Amino acid sequence: MTLYFLIPLGATFYWSLRGKKDVLGFEAYRKLFADTNFLPSFSQSMVNAVATIFLSLLIVVPTAYWVTLRLPKLRPVIEFITLLPFVIPAVVLVFAIILLYSRPPLLLTATYDSSRVVLICMYVALSFPYMFRSVDNGLRAIDVRTLTEAAQSLGANWVTILFRVIFPNLRVALLSGALLTFAIVIGELTIALYMAQHTLGPYMADLTRSKVYEPSAMAIVAFAITWAAMGIIDFVGRGASRHAQMTDSD
Amino acid sequence: MSYLSISHVTKQFGETVVVDNFNLDIEKGEFVSFLGPSGCGKTTTLRMVAGFEIPTSGTIMLDGKDITDKAPNQRNVGMIFQAYALFPNMTVAENIGFGLRVRKESESAVKERVQEMVNLIGLEKHANKYPYQLSGGQQQRVSLARALAIRPEVLLLDEPLSALDAKIRVSLRAEIRAIQKRLGITAIFVTHDQEEALSISDRIVVMNVGEMEQVGTPFEIYNFPKTQFVANFVGSLNNADAEVVDPANGILAMDGVHFKTAEKDFSNRRKGDKVKISIRPERFSFAAEPMKDNVVDCTIENITFLGSVVRIQILIGKTKFNMDTFNNPFLDLPAIGAHEKVMCSKEAVLVLGSA
Numbered sequence: 115m116t117l118y119f120l121i122p123l124g125a126t127f128y129w130s131l132r133g134k135k136d137v138l139g140f141e142a143y144r145k146l147f148a149d150t151n152f153l154p155s156f157s158q159s160m161v162n163a164v165a166t167i168f169l170s171l172l173i174v175v176p177t178a179y180w181v182t183l184r185l186p187k188l189r190p191v192i193e194f195i196t197l198l199p200f201v202i203p204a205v206v207l208v209f210a211i212i213l214l215y216s217r218p219p220l221l222l223t224a225t226y227d228s229s230r231v232v233l234i235c236m237y238v239a240l241s242f243p244y245m246f247r248s249v250d251n252g253l254r255a256i257d258v259r260t261l262t263e264a265a266q267s268l269g270a271n272w273v274t275i276l277f278r279v280i281f282p283n284l285r286v287a288l289l290s291g292a293l294l295t296f297a298i299v300i301g302e303l304t305i306a307l308y309m310a311q312h313t314l315g316p317y318m319a320d321l322t323r324s325k326v327y328e329p330s331a332m333a334i335v336a337f338a339i340t341w342a343a344m345g346i347i348d349f350v351g352r353g354a355s356r357h358a359q360m361t362d363s364d
Numbered sequence: 365m366s367y368l369s370i371s372h373v374t375k376q377f378g379e380t381v382v383v384d385n386f387n388l389d390i391e392k393g394e395f396v397s398f399l400g401p402s403g404c405g406k407t408t409t410l411r412m413v414a415g416f417e418i419p420t421s422g423t424i425m426l427d428g429k430d431i432t433d434k435a436p437n438q439r440n441v442g443m444i445f446q447a448y449a450l451f452p453n454m455t456v457a458e459n460i461g462f463g464l465r466v467r468k469e470s471e472s473a474v475k476e477r478v479q480e481m482v483n484l485i486g487l488e489k490h491a492n493k494y495p496y497q498l499s500g501g502q503q504q505r506v507s508l509a510r511a512l513a514i515r516p517e518v519l520l521l522d523e524p525l526s527a528l529d530a531k532i533r534v535s536l537r538a539e540i541r542a543i544q545k546r547l548g549i550t551a552i553f554v555t556h557d558q559e560e561a562l563s564i565s566d567r568i569v570v571m572n573v574g575e576m577e578q579v580g581t582p583f584e585i586y587n588f589p590k591t592q593f594v595a596n597f598v599g600s601l602n603n604a605d606a607e608v609v610d611p612a613n614g615i616l617a618m619d620g621v622h623f624k625t626a627e628k629d630f631s632n633r634r635k636g637d638k639v640k641i642s643i644r645p646e647r648f649s650f651a652a653e654p655m656k657d658n659v660v661d662c663t664i665e666n667i668t669f670l671g672s673v674v675r676i677q678i679l680i681g682k683t684k685f686n687m688d689t690f691n692n693p694f695l696d697l698p699a700i701g702a703h704e705k706v707m708c709s710k711e712a713v714l715v716l717g718s719a
Binding site: 256257260261263264265266267268269270271274278279282283285 | 414415416435436437440441442443445447449450451452453462463466467510511514520
């Protein structure tokens with residue numbers, strides 16, 4: 115299994131180092147970062163990812179919190195809705211969105227920036243399965259109902275409860291959902307391509323068609339970003355799991 | 365007027381009546397326990413006092429103010445939960461100070477009160493620890509300190525000892541009671557553990573399927589239960605069918621064996637009425653005084669050693685009874701199958717219903 119993963123990765127890395135004839139080096143990486151299209155695509159994807167994470171958290175956290183606290187019977191319905199992006203292929207989704215929003219009265223794809231807003235909204239929908247599950251697992255792990263009631267009995271209002279009790283205890287769950295969303299948005303190709311957006315996904319596809327060594331360098335950079343994201347989740351998660359341990363020394 | 369008054373409170377979830385016409389007046393500084401089996405409505409009643417549930421009808425008055433519809437954060441009520449409910453992201457000191465900071469008290473006042481509370485629960489060395497670094501008993505003490513820090517008008521305890529092991533449970537309940545007495549705070553304690561309720565309370569409210577069965581001191585509840593349910597739920601009990609023989613003199617017969625009862629209303633019954641009698645196991649003793657009431661013949665059926673108590677199963681007529689006696693290693697117990705005489709006072713024979 116490890117070899118199945120490592121051999122192609124090693125081969126890709128080796129190939130990315132052969133940017134200069136007969137010399138192993140980082141020439142392909144230098145060319146990649148020197149490409150005038152790379153950084154704009156990368157930064158656009160970063161901004162899209164951050165906006166997606168923000169909107170997704172804004173929708174999912176209060177929803178999951180309220181479902182856990184007050185409407186547990188609605189959980190299966192919410193879970194089904196959040197799973198829809200897994201069921202509907204991205205290409206179907208993007209064409210449906212284009213059809214719906216490319217004519218009045220919902221003309222939202224007329225300009226590049228308005229299309230970008232639609233793209234971010236679609237990414238928010240794509241992030242639901244990951245974000246909802248992460249947040250929901252986090253909420254289940256902390257007995258949200260009792261903590262909320264304890265805070266209420268001490269005089270706290272909803273804002274205080276959310277920001278001083280619930281969010282700090284959902285740190286790992288929020289980070290995990292956010293980083294998974296980040297990974298999806300950074301590498302997404304289909305929707306961005308059909309929405310004519312200059313993000314990292316279409317840039318990588320274009321690079322593959324026109325260059326030899328840079329696509330491999332790009333793949334390694336993308337892997338590095340994902341690993342860094344996973345490393346952060348793991349690091350923060352270890353701290354939190356220490357918190358969750360219950361000693362029983364009495 | 366009483367300090368906390370719960371009047372005609374009913375709570376329905378859909379069609380199900382969970383609490384039915386609950387009435388109780390609690391005085392300032394009193395420690396009252398709600399005792400009953402799961403689903404009897406004791407926790408729901410407590411949650412209505414806390415504000416987590418709103419009564420379908422009825423009113424709750426606290427210190428002369430109507431708090432029936434007030435939000436939980438607008439009542440000055442401290443609550444302790446079975447699951448401790450300490451905030452995992454805060455230290456012991458931060459947990460205790462949370463309610464004070466929410467009330468925007470000055471940082472120096474918060475620190476002073478936190479120190480006072482930490483001293484009260486004897487966790488001075490643990491103030492900077494997180495909940496996960498404490499044992500269950502320590503966590504519940506922090507929970508108590510956190511609830512008391514805000515100087516609540518009423519302290520509500522929702523089965524706070526259920527998650528702890530037996531030894532800690534006994535020591536912590538004594539600690540809770542001592543602190544409650546020292547501070548003179550009014551407290552309501554919910555439990556399904558009769559021993560806990562008997563040992564800690566000024567008064568006990570025994571509840572069953574949403575209704576109050578009996579309210580009284582632990583002594584009254586245990587010794588003078590008013591219903592079969594209370595008698596059975598609190599302590600162990602022998603039940604048997606009997607027939608009224610002489611209502612005027614309180615005589616009844618069970619399998620042809622005569623018992624005398626001291627029940628007040630017994631004279632209203634008629635000869636031949638079928639009744640249920642109940643006798644607590646510890647009210648039996650081997651008959652050393654043959655001239656007393658209720659000296660009866662029995663056969664020893666079985667003997668079970670329970671530590672401090674020895675439970676002896678005896679056959680009186682055709683009915684099996686349990687008889688409890690203190691363990692004494694220097695006294696010989698009767699042999700199984702032996703014929704003995706046992707006795708109980710007429711006050712021990714409870715008549716709690718018709719057969």
